[in-house]
Structures are given as C-alpha cells and as structure tokens.
Amino acid sequence: MKGSNKIGIVTLATALMLGAGPALTAMAEDARLATWNGSFAGAEEIEELLSRSSGRGGKAGNIDAQVELYSRAARTLALQKIVETSVTDADALLAGSPEGTRLRAARQRALLDRYLDVVRSGVVITDEAVGEYYESHAENFRIPRSLTLWNIYRRHEGDPEQTSAFLSELRSRVVEGGEDFSSIAREHSQSETRLRDGKVGNFTEGKLPPALAETAFSLGEGEVSEPLAVADGAVLLHVTDVTEASMRPLDEASDRIRAMLLRRGLEGALAARVAEAKPPEGSTVLTGEQLEALLDGSDKEATAIEIGDFRLTAREIVGTMRSVAQPDRPSADEGEGEAVKPTRSELRAHSYRGVVHRALLYNTLQKDSSAEVTRARTAAKETLRTTRARLLMDAEVRRRARVIAAAETAELQKFFDDNAHHFRGEAGPLTFEQAREQVLDEYFERHEQDFSEKAREETLAKAGYAFDDARTRAHLALR
Secondary structure (H helix, E strand, C coil): CHHHHHHHHHHHHHHHHHHHHHHHHHHHHHCEEEEECCEEEEHHHHHHHHHHHHCCCCCCCCHHHHHHHHHHHHHHHHHHHHHHHHCCCHHHHHCCCHHHHHHHHHHHHHHHHHHHHHHHCCCCCCHHHHHHHHHHCHHHHEECCEEEEEEEEEECCCCHHHHHHHHHHHHHHHHCCCCCHHHHHHHHCCCHHHHHCCEEEEEECCCCCHHHHHHHCCCCCCCECCCEEECCEEEEEEEEEEECCEECCHHHHHHHHHHHHHHHHHHHHHHHHCCCCCCCCCCEECCHHHHHHHHHCCCCCCEEEEECCEEEEHHHHHHHHHCCCCCCCCCHHHCCCCCCCCCHHHHHHHHHHHHHHHHHHHHHHCCCCCHHHHHHHHHHHHHHHHHHHHHHHHHHHHHHHHHHHHCCHHHHHHHHHHCHHHCEECCEECCHHHHHHHHHHHHHHHHHHHHHHHHHHHHHHHCCCEECHHHHHHHHHCC
8 A cells, every 4th residue: 555655756756847837948948038139048047147236136226227237237148148159369358458368357356255265265263263362452442431522612802801700600500500611602602612502522532632631521510611712712612412332242342353364364474475476577666755656646558566467556556455354553551652643655655565575476386286276266267258349349349339330430520520629640630531440439438338239239139138037027026
C-alpha cells in the first residue's frame, strides 16, 4: 500500500510538471520586457541593472514611475548588447577616448579594491584595541558643555557707569523680583536679539568669543550675569538649557573607532607592502607646493600623479584623496596642550601620500603572480565586466553621434559663419574647409547631448527595439 502511494505521488508530480510546461513557457515569455534583433531583456536582468545603479531594484513611487525606470534600464541593456555585437575592435574604439581613460581608472580601482578586500580579511580589530584607543584618546570623545544664551544689550549714551547701573536694575528685577528675562529683553534691549526675546543662540564651549565665553560658561542654569562691558556698551547674559560636559559612551563610539582602526590597519599593511618600492623612471610625483598649485589651479586635466600605469588627473585625484584616513589630532592628554587641527595643506599632503602608496601598490601588483593577487585580479575582472560594457556603449554612442553631427553641413557652415572671428590660423582667418574639424569639435561639444540621444534612438530603431509597456505593468503588479 505504501509503495502504491509513492508511485501515485510520483505520477501526480510528473503530471503536474508536464501540465505546467506551457504555463512556465508563458511566464518566461512574459518576462521579456524588451526585444530587438531576436534578443530580449528580461525582468530579472533589468532589475539587476537597476539594483546596481540605484540600489532600488526598480522600486520607485507609483506604477508610472516604475515603468519609466524599467524602460530606461531596458534601453541601456539593449544598447550595450547591440554595441557589444556590432563593434569589431573595442580596444581601438576605447583607446584615447574619455571612456578609455575612465575604464583605465576603473581598472585600477577595481584591482586595488579587490586586493584591499583580501588584505582586509587579515586585519583583525579586537574589542581590546577599540577600548585602548578610546581610553588613550578620551579628549576626542568628550561632549563639551552646551547652553542657550540670552542677552540684554544697552549702548552707552553718556556715562558708562549709568549704563551699568541701568542693567543692574534690570538684573535685580529678574533675580530678586522674579520677572521674565525675555519680557525685559523685548522692552529694554537695544540689540536686534530683542526681536527673539533676547535669544542669541545655542552654543558649546569654544564657539563663543572669549570675552563672552568666560562669563557665559561660568553661569549655572537660569542665572543672570552682572553687567559685562562690551564694545560701545554693556550687556547682561542669561543662560538656560545647560548641559554639562560628558564623555560619549564607548558603545556609541566603538563602530567609528573600529572603522578608523581598520582603515589605518589597511594603510599600515599596504605601506609595509610598498616600503621598498620606488616610482619607476619617468613617474610624476608632486611636492607639497606643486600639489597646492595643482589643486588650486584651473587645469583639472593636468597630471596629479603618474606611476607606471597608474595615472590620475587633478579632477580625479580629489575624490581619491577623500578616501584616505586622516591623521590623528594631538590632544591635551598626550602632552601637546590644546588639540591642534591640521591645516588644509597638511591634510592634502597626508592624503596625497596615501594616493602615492596606492599607486606604488598598483604598480607592484601588476608584477605579482601570488595566489592572493591572482584572486584579487580575477574578482576585479568580474567587477569590470559591466563597467566595460557601459563605457564601450558610451564610446560607440558618442562616435555615432559625431558622425550624425558631421553630416549636418549646413548647420556647421552656419556655426562657422556666426563664429568666424574665432577660427583663425597663423596667417589669418581660416576658411570653412580649413577649419572644418575645429568647427565640428566645437559644434559637437555644444550639442553633444542632443546628438547622443539621436544616435541612441537611431541605433535602437535599426535593431527593431520595442519595449512592452503592458507586460511591464503586469510584471510589476505581481511583485
């Protein structure tokens, strides 16, 4: 009997699977949200692209907004695949192009990031290390005393002593008579703060001018100062909402400390790796003065660093420098007196050294065939696969857009005529034919976005691209 049940169950399951065949096929076809040249973009593929690009996976506001997201993603996928199958020499197309430059930078970042992942797995930050840092850098986790400051200001209109005497009377009305400070400020203060009932603002230690800070932070909750001499007059100070200084608890600070120690641990490991490495001949490594001049200058495409195949422009290096961990600030408990904030030049120099270490590391990794570097290189290639496809698409679209622009002879001629004074050679004004390439460059630069969109539309139209709005809405309704 039991055996017969098993046969029945197997037979039923088989029948269900066979019967579901057409339904499963229909579901697979329903997932084809865009088609072209016998190819298609499925819902899963589109959602993966949306997840990578925005982290939303297609989950936007209303249904119309979601369909628009899917439509844009499907167009991108179609263009990438059309370009991949139509471009015969991708390396030649990318060589010397802006997209090729971005791909080179992405390749550098990918290898370094994946190698950092390998190194990171070997850097262990213990609870003891976090606690030790917290104790030895206590000043960094101090929450300063804070208060809300109010005032009543009076200008000298004669004898300064009369001003002080008048303010003393006002103080007595508050301290001894129990009157409301804000009401008196509205009536008698000659400062614009009277419009806010005398409120100056909320302050922490170190944020007020010294002459006011000493008095303000000596007051207790609700207290009013004696008249205090200030420029051209005198003032009464009143404080409320006083919060005493405290220490940020270790459990609140531990995540930040751990992340910082991890960054420094990584930098230490990487610095040790490149300790003996030297920039090869022909490299560009800036001095402090050269770095300042470059970062403050207008030429954002100038070379900021070049070591072997690693190169960054002034524009590119800014974001890279931000990712370098900043140096500790000396604090009072380390015997340096008051904490000293590094200057902008010092922070820049520190960050630039971190980038130099990365460049040296990249140059070293290029020649390394160890197992850990091979693993990082393999992971980097997988990361770059989608980046390369996108950049190749951008390069081909820009090439096709320029072809479209070059065919608009009448518009180019008009652009030349309107700007003829701009197209000159050593011997004088140029003719349209002599300046044609320069005219095309400038005309295309001004209208690149329009031409690129036209190139995309033409490419998709030739491939018979179609996006199924109804099927997309049906798919989204089931999510």
